[in-house]
Amino acid sequence: MPRPSATIDLERLKTLLAGVNSFGFDPATGGYNRPGFSGADLDCRTWFSAQMQADGLKVWSDGALNLFGRFGPPDGPCIMAGSHLDTVVNGGAFDGALGVCVALECVRAMKDAGLEPDRAIEVVATSEEEGRFGGMLGSQAITGEVTAGWIDGAVDADGIRLSTAMAASGLEPCHILDAARPAGSIAAFLELHVEQGPVLEQERLPIGIAEEVSGVCYLELTLTGIANHSGTTPMHLRSDAFAGLAELAGTVPELIQEHGTDQSRITIGHVELSPNQPHTIPGRAVFSVILRDTCEEVMRALKSGFVERAAAVAGRHGLSLETTERSWLAPVRLDADIAARLSELADAHGLPARRMPSGAGHDAQTLQGFCPAGLIFVPSRAGISHAPEEHSDWEDIVQGANLMLQALIDLSGASR
Ligand SMILES: [Zn+2]
Known part of the structure; x- marks a missing residue:
């Protein structure tokens, strides 16, 4: 058989x-x-x-x-x-x-x-x-x-x-x-x-x-402004790191539309605000950005597009910007x-x-x-x-x- x-x-x-x-x-x-x-x-x-x-x-x-x-x-x-x-x-x-x-x-x-x-x-x-x-x-x-x-x-x-x-x-x-x-x-x-x-x-x-x-690009960004009283500081005189971060995060879909593909992913997954207190304007935001695509050229375009947007946002909010590339996996x-x-x-x-x-x-x-x-x-x-x-x-x-x-x-x- x-x-x-x-x-x-x-x-x-x-x-x-x-x-x-x-x-x-x-x-x-x-x-x-x-x-x-x-x-x-x-x-x-x-x-x-x-x-x-x-x-x-x-x-x-x-x-x-x-x-x-x-x-x-x-x-x-x-x-x-x-x-x-x-x-x-x-x-x-x-x-x-x-x-x-x-x-x-x-x-x-x-x-x-x-x-x-x-x-x-x-x-x-x-x-x-x-x-x-x-x-x-x-x-x-x-x-x-x-x-x-x-x-x-x-x-x-x-x-x-x-x-x-x-x-x-x-x-x-x-x-x-x-x-x-x-x-x-x-x-x-x-x-x-x-x-x-x-x-x-x-x-x-x-x-x-x-x-x-x-591929995976891991960036760490720091936006630094001025921590100050949430009651006495008028809205137009603030350097609010979180407000900058929030505006930046809002630009991600447009960035992907401009430079990305349907395989592009951008994730801000870890955020540290300081002083991170309810009554204080955040003076600093340190956050991770994980950026992925199946094409390395697209990854590069997304990275530079993201950093450019971060710089523009920093300018508008009176913040300084620091960018570190933690790793790059093609x-x-x-x-x-x-x-x-x-x-x-x-x-x-x-x-x-x-x-x-x-x-x-x-x-x-x-x-x-x-x-x-x-x-x-x-x-x-x-x-x-x-x-x-x-x-x-x-x-x-x-x-x-x-x-x-x-x-x-x-x-x-x-x-x-
Ligand atoms: Zn597994």
């Missing part, structure tokens, strides 16, 4: 994800807490490693704590598939973890169907993707982008140094540098991830195939051939999919600098992520997972 063709076992996938999510669950909030290098993150990795060992994979961790499980030939370049196991504080059940579990389920499905890859498949659970220490430590260590200087300076929002967090778990920070993979050792990288946006749900499509990932175009192949496979297997950009950052964009990379999205309910309410429907997930399975069979040259 011929063996059945390879297909995702949804119940087995659900059980695997539930196993991952038994680590770091907070019953009080319903959220998950596995920040990179936390106890729950480490315990989860140990557990996942045992799962892969039980499946007969060759399992190891590198110096950055990326976890690998290799299926197929012991030597030669691999097709790597996976995502991250860490979460933000009070994160959701699907972001990252789903992609790791889907990659392992694909290997299990191939084994069930008696498929042997010609090129090895490596399941990866990258470390510290959520940027507790800034950046995407795990995937950047794999591609060799992490430097000793960066490791030395890396600190989280609570002032805990990366080296301290690693040493507390018996890990040597300098070993991160050993995680760099030799050129050519990864033939392709594939990641399945939740969309974290509303597009697929709105279009009632189970699968997105990402073509590009938006947009990334993912591999066109892989995206095309994913589309073909989706068509061939009756899996409804659309091409789309990614507004959020992912390991796939880091890997794209090292090898061809592809990114598959499944819908996020109401577009919500990084919160306990994060949810994806299993009937969508199983279709995205089956596309990943077909892609891995295809790219690894698997046969019976």
Whole structure:
């Protein structure tokens, strides 16, 4: 009797994800807490490693704590598939973890169907993707982008140094540098991830195939005026930093219309007013501006347009302006051939999919600098992520997972 063709076992996938999510669950909030290098993150990795060992994979961790499980030939370049196991504080059940579990389920499905890859498949659970220490430590260590200087300076929002967090778990920070993979050792990288946006749900499509990932510019602006009495200072004699900030924020839609695209996003997400008192005119506003687009030229135009507007507003309100660029992450175009192949496979297997950009950052964009990379999205309910309410429907997930399975069979040259 011929063996059945390879297909995702949804119940087995659900059980695997539930196993991952038994680590770091907070019953009080319903959220998950596995920040990179936390106890729950480490315990989860140990557990996942045992799962892969039980499946007969060759399992190891590198110096950055990326976890690998290799299926197929012991030597030669691999097709790597996976995502991250860490979460933000009070994160959701699907972001990252789903992609790791889907990659392992694909290997299990191939084994069930008696498929042997010609090129090895490596399941990866990258470390510290959520940027507790800034950046995407795990995937950047794999591609060799992490430097000793960066490791030395890396600190989280609570002032805990990366080296301290690693040493507390018996890990040597300098070993991160050993995680760099030799050129050519990864033939392709594939990641399945939740969309974290509303597009697929709105279009009632189970699968997105990402073509590009938006770049991110992080600016910090300071408007400085004069803090003064809210009763005695006439309105026309004020240098009110908040009034300036409010006027500036109001110009964002027009700025995007003038210089942006439908992929442009500008967010003023963090504001510190001082003295921040009800009866005092704000003398100072320090605020963050996160600016995104899939085209770097557009990002540059938006940045200079924003700073010009800030200067004009400052002039009108008698404020001084200071601008600091905290970081600039260029947009990334993912591999066109892989995206095309994913589309073909989706068509061939009756899996409804659309091409789309990614507004959020992912390991796939880091890997794209090292090898061809592809990114598959499944819908996020109401577009919500990084919160306990994060949810994806299993009937969508199983279709995205089956596309990943077909892609891995295809790219690894698997046969019976
Ligand atoms: Zn993620």
